[in-house]
Structure formats: structure tokens, C-alpha cells
Amino acid sequence: MTRQQAVEETIARCRQQVNDAITEDLPVEHPERLYEASRYLLDAGGKRLRPTILLLGADALADVDPDSESYRQFPAADSKAVDVLSAAVSIEIIQSFTLIHDDIMDDDDMRRGVPAVHREYDVSTAILAGDTLYSKAFENILRTGAPPDRSVRALSELATTCTEICEGQSLDIEFETRESVAPEDYLEMVELKTAVLYAAAASIPAVLLGYNDAVDPLHSYGLSIGRAFQIQDDLLDLTTPTEKLGKQRGSDLVENKQTLITVHARKQGVDVDNLVESDSVDAVSEAEIEQAVGVLEDAGSIEYARETAREFVANGKAQLDALPDNEANDRLLDIADYLVEREY
Amino acid sequence: MTRQQAVEETIARCRQQVNDAITEDLPVEHPERLYEASRYLLDAGGKRLRPTILLLGADALADVDPDSESYRQFPAADSKAVDVLSAAVSIEIIQSFTLIHDDIMDDDDMRRGVPAVHREYDVSTAILAGDTLYSKAFENILRTGAPPDRSVRALSELATTCTEICEGQSLDIEFETRESVAPEDYLEMVELKTAVLYAAAASIPAVLLGYNDAVDPLHSYGLSIGRAFQIQDDLLDLTTPTEKLGKQRGSDLVENKQTLITVHARKQGVDVDNLVESDSVDAVSEAEIEQAVGVLEDAGSIEYARETAREFVANGKAQLDALPDNEANDRLLDIADYLVEREY
Numbered sequence: 001m002t003r004q005q006a007v008e009e010t011i012a013r014c015r016q017q018v019n020d021a022i023t024e025d026l027p028v029e030h031p032e033r034l035y036e037a038s039r040y041l042l043d044a045g046g047k048r049l050r051p052t053i054l055l056l057g058a059d060a061l062a063d064v065d066p067d068s069e070s071y072r073q074f075p076a077a078d079s080k081a082v083d084v085l086s087a088a089v090s091i092e093i094i095q096s097f098t099l100i101h102d103d104i105m106d107d108d109d110m111r112r113g114v115p116a117v118h119r120e121y122d123v124s125t126a127i128l129a130g131d132t133l134y135s136k137a138f139e140n141i142l143r144t145g146a147p148p149d150r151s152v153r154a155l156s157e158l159a160t161t162c163t164e165i166c167e168g169q170s171l172d173i174e175f176e177t178r179e180s181v182a183p184e185d186y187l188e189m190v191e192l193k194t195a196v197l198y199a200a201a202a203s204i205p206a207v208l209l210g211y212n213d214a215v216d217p218l219h220s221y222g223l224s225i226g227r228a229f230q231i232q233d234d235l236l237d238l239t240t241p242t243e244k245l246g247k248q249r250g251s252d253l254v255e256n257k258q259t260l261i262t263v264h265a266r267k268q269g270v271d272v273d274n275l276v277e278s279d280s281v282d283a284v285s286e287a288e289i290e291q292a293v294g295v296l297e298d299a300g301s302i303e304y305a306r307e308t309a310r311e312f313v314a315n316g317k318a319q320l321d322a323l324p325d326n327e328a329n330d331r332l333l334d335i336a337d338y339l340v341e342r343e344y
Numbered sequence: 345m346t347r348q349q350a351v352e353e354t355i356a357r358c359r360q361q362v363n364d365a366i367t368e369d370l371p372v373e374h375p376e377r378l379y380e381a382s383r384y385l386l387d388a389g390g391k392r393l394r395p396t397i398l399l400l401g402a403d404a405l406a407d408v409d410p411d412s413e414s415y416r417q418f419p420a421a422d423s424k425a426v427d428v429l430s431a432a433v434s435i436e437i438i439q440s441f442t443l444i445h446d447d448i449m450d451d452d453d454m455r456r457g458v459p460a461v462h463r464e465y466d467v468s469t470a471i472l473a474g475d476t477l478y479s480k481a482f483e484n485i486l487r488t489g490a491p492p493d494r495s496v497r498a499l500s501e502l503a504t505t506c507t508e509i510c511e512g513q514s515l516d517i518e519f520e521t522r523e524s525v526a527p528e529d530y531l532e533m534v535e536l537k538t539a540v541l542y543a544a545a546a547s548i549p550a551v552l553l554g555y556n557d558a559v560d561p562l563h564s565y566g567l568s569i570g571r572a573f574q575i576q577d578d579l580l581d582l583t584t585p586t587e588k589l590g591k592q593r594g595s596d597l598v599e600n601k602q603t604l605i606t607v608h609a610r611k612q613g614v615d616v617d618n619l620v621e622s623d624s625v626d627a628v629s630e631a632e633i634e635q636a637v638g639v640l641e642d643a644g645s646i647e648y649a650r651e652t653a654r655e656f657v658a659n660g661k662a663q664l665d666a667l668p669d670n671e672a673n674d675r676l677l678d679i680a681d682y683l684v685e686r687e688y
């Protein structure tokens with residue numbers, strides 16, 4: 001089994017645990033329509049990468065084999081039991097809430113191969129489903145059974161993370177109409193919008209289980225690989241065939257979205273705004289995208305983004321030296337590589 | 345000075361403290377547009393009734409004269425200092441977030457005499473401003489300096505309250521298209537959408553300051569007066585002249601909104617759906633509203649709602665017997681009366 005296969009197996013195993021826990025922790029109750037809408041996107045799929053990182057972080061800290069302990073009754077540093085699975089579910093619930101609200105803001109029709117919540121239901125229900133998930137995430141992270149001081153710290157981390165995600169989304173929207181964005185501004189936006197939730201996922205097991213020295217290294221690990229994850233997403237939009245991507249290749253270019261690639265290219269003098277003439281993903285041709293990607297390659301922008309993502313991954317992996325050297329630690333290293341090697 | 349004047353003076357004094365604290369606790373920072381939008385409705389006004397109840401609850405429990413202690417350094421049961429003003433700001437922030445999102449869902453143009461946030465800015469910014477306030481409320485209630493076990497309990501109360509507000513709003517939307525709503529269903533909706541935030545405001549000082557025996561009575565007080573507040577709001581829509589109301593009198597009838605009055609009237613056989621023919625607040629005449637109100641009066645529905653609100657107020661006030669008999673307690677009694685005696 002290659003390391004890539006091993007990490008995919010680990011992700012699949014954690015995903016199953018997280019999916020079961022979502023069904024338990026977020027039952028469809030009265031009023032049913034609200035809870036069905038709240039569950040709709042969670043039930044549509046998703047790799048569950050962030051909660052997987054949380055669970056593997058717990059395994060690495062407790063120095064146990066992945067999956068050898070029950071995540072509902074996980075041994076803390078002082079050997080009391082903590083339900084880390086509840087915290088993992090909270091992270092996935094927050095992710096789902098932000099996707100539901102982002103899809104309204106971006107007027108995106110599809111997500112995870114199904115209609116966005118505001119299309120399947122309506123805008124009001126989608127706003128409200130997101131709002132419900134928001135508080136449910138806070139309720140759930142308070143149910144871990146961790147001592148109150150650690151629960152407060154974990155919840156504080158989660159609340160700050162949510163504020164930062166909103167700040168990041170606000171910058172992302174603002175960038176759409178800004179003439180030019182500096183690479184450092186783009187990276188600040190990515191940190192806020194995407195990376196902080198990876199940082200929360202990675203560091204919260206250390207908080208809840210009482211491994212105080214590991215909180216900062218795991219937080220840095222999460223921030224770095226979260227940045228790499230977003231850059232890889234931007235790269236995949238340009239380099240993955242439409243069939244495999246599940247949406248039109250190059251749609252970011254068509255929609256004039258800022259990415260690290262376009263931010264770099266603009267700095268190299270490329271007329272990014274006119275790289276693709278079509279202004280609708282339905283009208284654009286593969287040839288047009290192919291040519292645009294060629295221009296970005298010639299400007300060195302694709303390689304620059306790839307290199308930046310690789311650097312973030314290396315920085316992130318280096319943080320794990322602070323943790324025990326064990327199989328779960330290896331999986332966290334592998335997930336970092338996986339984020340920039342994945343092809344969808 | 346009449347008791348009504350005294351309570352209005354108390355509300356004005358607490359409002360000033362809460363307003364100052366909002367400026368301190370929720371500064372406009374980067375990204376500015378997001379924080380300006382988040383502050384927009386808070387800065388537009390509001391009576392700050394819920395945070396006032398929280399502050400007076402603290403005064404009553406500590407058995408001190410209203411405003412004699414600094415709310416930033418308030419003596420707990422074990423005489424440690426707790427910043428109850430931070431918690432009061434959290435409650436007002438939650439209220440503001442729900443109004444911003446509700447106005448999008450109801451497509452309301454005006455709020456507190458200014459354009460709704462989604463009109464002054466845009467829908468995306470309004471969704472995001474609400475989401476930002478949501479997490480800021482949780483961040484702020486963690487800054488009280490209360491011991492961790494009490495902070496966890498306060499947080500848990502706030503999170504559950506937010507979930508319930510979403511459930512209430514979901515029912516409210518559902519009722520708009522439902523043929524008939526039973527009074528108990530309507531009252532469940534009011535409890536969830538409106539009353540639980542009063543209950544949180546009233547009980548959270550007891551939680552944070554360590555007066556455990558007072559938590560349940562104050563919670564019940566808040567629930568009861570919160571229900572009364574909403575029923576009074578429904579009454580004012582029918583009985584207050586348009587100039588004084590700040591919006592078209594009878595707009596709930598025009599928009600086919602369920603209220604305790606219409607729910608009762610329908611049960612008495614009144615054809616509520618056709619009470620007002622105009623289906624726009626711009627087109628309706630005062631005479632049409634006057635006649636509709638006459639029908640509701642004849643059906644006993646106005647008096648029924650008034651009586652129900654009075655009963656809730658009496659139930660709420662009775663709960664305060666569990667608290668020390670002092671001036672702050674008197675003010676909490678007076679606020680209960682004020683909620684059903686106010687004319688706007």
C-alpha cells in the first residue's frame with residue numbers, strides 16, 4: 001500500500017466516524033424543514049478533511065494508534081475521557097454553515113454535486129439553516145466532557161475562527177471589484193477565509209485533551225496546510241479536466257476571481273482581466289481555457305503557486321516535530337502532502 | 345416621579361452604558377466595511393431592553409442600588425469581580441444579528457427609522473454582518489472574567505437560545521403559508537423567536553455571578569415577559585396611529601402575518617384573510633384598517649390578547665419573589681409592566 005493509499009484509507013475511516021456522529025449529534029427534529037435544510041449539505045458528502053485532522057491530532061498527542069481508542073471517550077493528558085468526536089463534528093458543522101451562506105452570496109447553484117441549499121429550498125431557509133448550524137456547532141463543542149477551562153478555551157478558539165472566516169469572506173468579495181490585489185493581501189484573505197478553520201481543527205484536540213505545549217505547533221501546522229489547500233484548489237481549477245473537476249475548468253478565470261496565480265500573473269504584466277473573453281461558464285470553450293492556462297504557465301504563475309503551496313506544506317510538516325513520533329503523526333504528515341498532491 | 349417615569353429613566357441610564365460598551369467591545373476595524381455594516385443597526389438606536397434586564401438582574405442579585413457598582417467590575421456571590429456589561433453587550437449583539445437576517449428573509453426595507461442593512465449595503469454584506477455579530481457575541485461573553493464553569497454555562501445558555509431563535513423564525517415563516525395556526529402553536533413560536541432571548545438576558549447574570557438558585561426563577565421571568573412583549577408588539581401594530589408607530593398601522597394584517605389576535609379571531613369564525621383587501625401597505629387606507637380593527641374588537645380578539653399579555657406579566661413578576669426585595673427588583677417589576685403599557 002502506498003502512502004497515498006494509506007492516507008486515503010485513513011480519511012475514509014475518519015469520514016465514516018464523523019458521518020455517524022453527525023447523524024447522532026444533529027438529528028432532524030421539530031421544526032423538521034429547518035433541520036432537513038441544515039443537514040442537506042452535510043448529507044450530500046464531503047471529504048471531512050478538517051475533522052479527520054482533529055481526530056488524528058488526538059491520536060498523535062495521546063500516542064495511540066489511529067482508531068485504537070473510541071473518539072467518544074478519548075483519554076486526555078490527565079487520563080480523563082473527552083469526547084473529541086463532538087468537537088470534530090463542530091468543525092464540520094461550521095464548514096457546512098459557511099458553504100451554505102457563501103453559496104447565497106456568490107449565487108452559486110451547485111455544491112457537492114447537488115443544488116445549493118438556497119436552490120433546493122429558498123434563500124430564507126438557507127440563511128436560517130446556516131444560522132442554526134452556527135449555534136449547533138457551539139452547543140456541540142460544549143458537550144465533550146472536557147474540564148470547563150479547556151472547554152472555554154476551545155470555544156473561544158472556535159468563536160474567533162468564525163469571526164476570521166467572516167473577515168476573509170468579506171475580503172474575498174471586496175477583491176472581486178478591486179483593480180489589483182497584492183500577493184500578501186491575497187494570502188491574508190486565504191488565511192482568514194480558509195486556513196484558520198484548519199488551524200482550529202488541528203489545535204483543538206491539544207486544547208481539549210490538555211496538551212498545552214502542542215497547541216501552538218498544531219495551530220501553525222493547520223494554518224500552513226490550510227493555505228496550501230486553498231492554493232491547490234486554485235490550481236486544480238486551471239489544470240483538472242472539466243469532467244474530473246465536476247464543474248467547468250477555468251471557471252475562476254471566467255468569473256474574474258482572484259487567485260494566487262492571477263495575482264502573480266498580473267504582477268508579471270499579464271492582462272489577466274482579458275485572458276478569457278467569455279463572461280459565462282456556459283459560453284467558454286476548452287480551447288480558450290487551454291490558451292489562457294498557457295499564458296499563465298509562460299508567466300511562471302502556475303509554477304509560482306505550486307512552489308508556494310509546497311513551501312506551506314513543508315512549513316506545516318516541520319511543526320509536527322513537537323509531537324510524539326508515531327503512526328498518527330505520520331498520517332498528519334501524509335495529509336499535508338495529500339492536500340497538494342490530490343487531483344480533485 | 346411616576347413609576348413609569350422611573351423605569352424610563354432606568355432604561356435610559358442602562359442604554360447609555362450599553363451603547364458606550366458596544367463602541368468599546370465592537371470597534372470598527374479591518375475589514376472596515378464589514379464592521380461598519382455590523383455596527384450599522386446597533387448604532388441606529390434601540391431601547392436596549394434586554395441588556396437593561398441583564399444589568400438590573402445583576403443589581404437585584406447583588407442587592408445593590410441600580411448603577412451603584414461598575415458593571416465592568418461587578419461583585420459576584422463569592423465577591424470576585426465579573427464584567428456583566430460584556431454579557432449585556434452579547435445579548436444586544438445577538439438581537440441585532442437576528443434583526444439583520446430577519447429583515448433579509450422578510451424583505452423589510454426599514455428598521456429603526458433607517459434602511460435595513462441589506463438595503464443600506466447589500467444582501468451579501470448583511471448576511472456576513474449578521475454572521476460576524478454572531479461569533480462576536482460568543483467572544484464577548486467569554487470576556488466577563490467569570491470562573492470557567494460559569495462561563496461554560498452562560499455560553500451554553502446563549503448557544504441554545506440562538507438555536508431556539510432560529511427554530512422560532514422558521515416556524516414564523518412556515519405560519520405565513522399555513523391555513524390555520526392554533527393559539528398554542530403561535531405561543532410556541534413566540535417563545536422561541538422572542539421570549540428565550542429575554543430569558544437568557546434575565547438568567548445569565550445569575551449564572552455568571554454564581555447565584556444558582558436564582559437562575560430558574562429569572563429564566564421564567566424572562567420567558568413570561570418576553571411573551572408579553574411580543575403580544576404587545578402585535579397589539580401596537582393595530583392600535584397605535586401610523587405617525588407614532590413609524591410604519592403603517594395594521595401592516596401585519598396587510599401582510600397576512602399571524603398574531604395572537606388573528607389566531608384568536610379565526611377561531612371565532614372571523615374571515616381574517618379578507619379583513620383587509622389591499623395587499624400592500626402603500627395602498628391600504630386608514631378607514632380600511634379602522635374597520636378591520638373594529639371586527640377584531642367585536643370578536644373579543646383584542647381583549648383576549650391584552651388579557652393574555654397581562655397574565656404573562658403577572659406570572660413573570662411572581663418569579664421575582666425568589667430574589668432579594670430591593671430597588672433593582674422593583675425596577676424589574678416595573679419593566680414587566682412597562683412592556684405591556686408602552687405605546688410604541
